[in-house]
Amino acid sequence: MFRKLNLFKIYRTFNKRQLSLSIRCCNNFTEESKDFTHFGFETVKTDEKTEKVHQVFKDVAEKYDLMNDAMSMGIHRLWKDIFLERLYPTLGTKLLDVAGGTGDIAFRYINYINNLNKSNQDAYSKKSSVTILDINQHMLNVGMERAEKLGHISNETLDVEWVCGNAEELPLESDQFTAYTIAFGIRNVTHIDKALREAYRVLKPGGRFMCLEFSHIENNETLQWLYDQYSFQVIPPMGQILANQWQPYQYLVESIRKFPKKLEFKSMIEEAGFKQVTYENLTLGICAIHSGFKL
Amino acid sequence: MQTLQKLSKIVSTARINSQRRIITSSLAHIPENQIKNDAESQIDKFTKEFNERKIEISDFQRALLAVGSSVSALLDPRRHDMIACLGETTGDQALMQIYEKMMASEEGRQIISEKPRINTKTVNLDELKIMPENTLGYQYWKFLNDNQVTPDSRLDVRFMDDPMLAYVMTRYREVHDLIHTVLGMKTNMLGEVAVKWVEALNTGLPMCYGGAIFGAMRLKTKHRKLYQQYYLPWALKNGRNTKPLMNVYWEKRWQQDIGDIQKELRIELLPPIDLL
Numbered sequence: 001m002f003r004k005l006n007l008f009k010i011y012r013t014f015n016k017r018q019l020s021l022s023i024r025c026c027n028n029f030t031e032e033s034k035d036f037t038h039f040g041f042e043t044v045k046t047d048e049k050t051e052k053v054h055q056v057f058k059d060v061a062e063k064y065d066l067m068n069d070a071m072s073m074g075i076h077r078l079w080k081d082i083f084l085e086r087l088y089p090t091l092g093t094k095l096l097d098v099a100g101g102t103g104d105i106a107f108r109y110i111n112y113i114n115n116l117n118k119s120n121q122d123a124y125s126k127k128s129s130v131t132i133l134d135i136n137q138h139m140l141n142v143g144m145e146r147a148e149k150l151g152h153i154s155n156e157t158l159d160v161e162w163v164c165g166n167a168e169e170l171p172l173e174s175d176q177f178t179a180y181t182i183a184f185g186i187r188n189v190t191h192i193d194k195a196l197r198e199a200y201r202v203l204k205p206g207g208r209f210m211c212l213e214f215s216h217i218e219n220n221e222t223l224q225w226l227y228d229q230y231s232f233q234v235i236p237p238m239g240q241i242l243a244n245q246w247q248p249y250q251y252l253v254e255s256i257r258k259f260p261k262k263l264e265f266k267s268m269i270e271e272a273g274f275k276q277v278t279y280e281n282l283t284l285g286i287c288a289i290h291s292g293f294k295l
Numbered sequence: 296m297q298t299l300q301k302l303s304k305i306v307s308t309a310r311i312n313s314q315r316r317i318i319t320s321s322l323a324h325i326p327e328n329q330i331k332n333d334a335e336s337q338i339d340k341f342t343k344e345f346n347e348r349k350i351e352i353s354d355f356q357r358a359l360l361a362v363g364s365s366v367s368a369l370l371d372p373r374r375h376d377m378i379a380c381l382g383e384t385t386g387d388q389a390l391m392q393i394y395e396k397m398m399a400s401e402e403g404r405q406i407i408s409e410k411p412r413i414n415t416k417t418v419n420l421d422e423l424k425i426m427p428e429n430t431l432g433y434q435y436w437k438f439l440n441d442n443q444v445t446p447d448s449r450l451d452v453r454f455m456d457d458p459m460l461a462y463v464m465t466r467y468r469e470v471h472d473l474i475h476t477v478l479g480m481k482t483n484m485l486g487e488v489a490v491k492w493v494e495a496l497n498t499g500l501p502m503c504y505g506g507a508i509f510g511a512m513r514l515k516t517k518h519r520k521l522y523q524q525y526y527l528p529w530a531l532k533n534g535r536n537t538k539p540l541m542n543v544y545w546e547k548r549w550q551q552d553i554g555d556i557q558k559e560l561r562i563e564l565l566p567p568i569d570l571l
């Protein structure tokens with residue numbers, strides 16, 4: 001009765017799960033498809049998705065940063081560093097960081113701006129700002145605690161604000177920000193098109209929209225297989241062991257697969273009104289940075 | 296061995312049949328509710344709840360969880376969820392043997408068919424409190440009270456395939472406190488390690504062996520001496536002699552004199568240390 005490590009079995013089990021879940025999804029096509037949406041590989045009522053995602057992030061908030069490091073072996077830090085470099089903030093930037101949760105992007109921005117301020121003491125310095133917005137108060141709480149520990153708070157040259165709100169209905173005035181970032185957050189939004197239109201609304205003309213998100217590997221079957229095996233076989237058990245949570249990490253790896261491909265996402269951004277939309281692959285396509293301007 | 300093979304065949308055919316049913320129903324456009332109702336009437340409450348909470352894992356994930364949970368539990372023994380996970384991922388063989396032993400005894404067969412649960416909803420602790428001092432019921436209540444533990448703290452089984460084995464695992468978790476009571480062991484590290492040894496020899500669960508060996512490593516000097524001199528030899532002796540503890544239908548014995556139960560199960564209590 002000893003179980004042997006059998007690669008074929010792993011592949012078969014993975015496909016079995018996909019098969020049984022896609023059959024479940026088929027049953028729902030008799031209903032109106034706008035009432036239903038995907039939650040990972042599950043099909044749920046659209047009204048319920050926001051609540052389910054909220055629960056996921058409530059459950060993972062405490063160990064969020066630890067899990068990010070474990071799952072990506074620290075590479076997520078590099079992705080976020082590159083993301084900030086692409087943004088290339090200047091003094092006077094007013095940044096809105098959506099789904100900013102535990103503050104990774106905002107803190108990098110704050111360091112960047114503080115460094116710029118240091119080297120420009122004689123120059124005329126404009127006041128910069130960052131507003132960190134997240135729908136989940138638990139994530140914000142973790143972020144605010146970290147901010148205090150690391151000293152990322154408002155000073156004379158930089159305003160830091162934490163806001164709880166929904167990316168689909170921003171509790172903010174129009175034409176306010178010069179930059180909008182959303183890192184690993186747009187995948188979890190129920191109506192991505194709404195979030196994109198809101199992004200367009202709150203940006204000033206000339207403002208830049210930037211999105212860092214998990215994407216799809218292109219044209220490399222071996223790498224795709226390795227990535228799938230790692231995602232489905234390793235990540236949920238890792239979540240169970242490190243954070244005592246299996247389902248949120250199952251949702252994570254499934255939701256990555258349900259997110260639109262790069263070109264499709266590019267057209268969605270263009271539909272919201274953005275121009276000069278481009279994208280860049282990171283780590284062989286595992287992540288992508290999409291960028292657009294409000295012109 | 297033959298029963299094992301027969302049982303595993305039954306389990307796997309049942310699984311295949313249920314999968315076939317799901318696929319056929321979706322193709323024939325039979326409303327899911329109707330299929331559910333027909334199947335549900337044959338499934339007991341435990342199995343229903345178990346199926347809802349179950350997480351399917353592959354062999355690779357099982358191995359990963361077993362290794363990861365054992366390391367985790369070693370580094371932080373307060374992670375009860377990891378100890379539970381370790382039990383579920385490594386316990387199949389031992390649980391099958393426990394199941395067979397239960398089916399070979401009448402009391403055990405009753406437990407398997409009725410699937411009783413032990414928690415504050417199924418056990419009236421207030422009733423046990425007022426029973427005579429020598430009864431199992433009173434002693435169990437006293438144990439819970441003295442050690443400030445509750446029978447509700449047991450985790451559900453999630454990573455097992457077979458509902459019957461999952462029930463046996465659940466039963467093992469829920470009677471653990473009763474085993475403490477009948478062995479006369481406290482819930483400090485010393486008592487837990489001693490109970491784990493008895494359980495290991497009595498049930499064969501790998502997780503019990505692990506808990507006993509690695510738990511003992513955490514004992515401080517004073518307790519370590521006591522462990523080596525008295526507790527360990529006592530635990531090993533009892534573990535070998537005691538009748539199968541999983542076969543006992545504790546809920547039907549609340550009124551029974553605890554001394555009689557101990558005699559019946561061939562348990563010899565450890566005398567108070569100062570008398571040794």
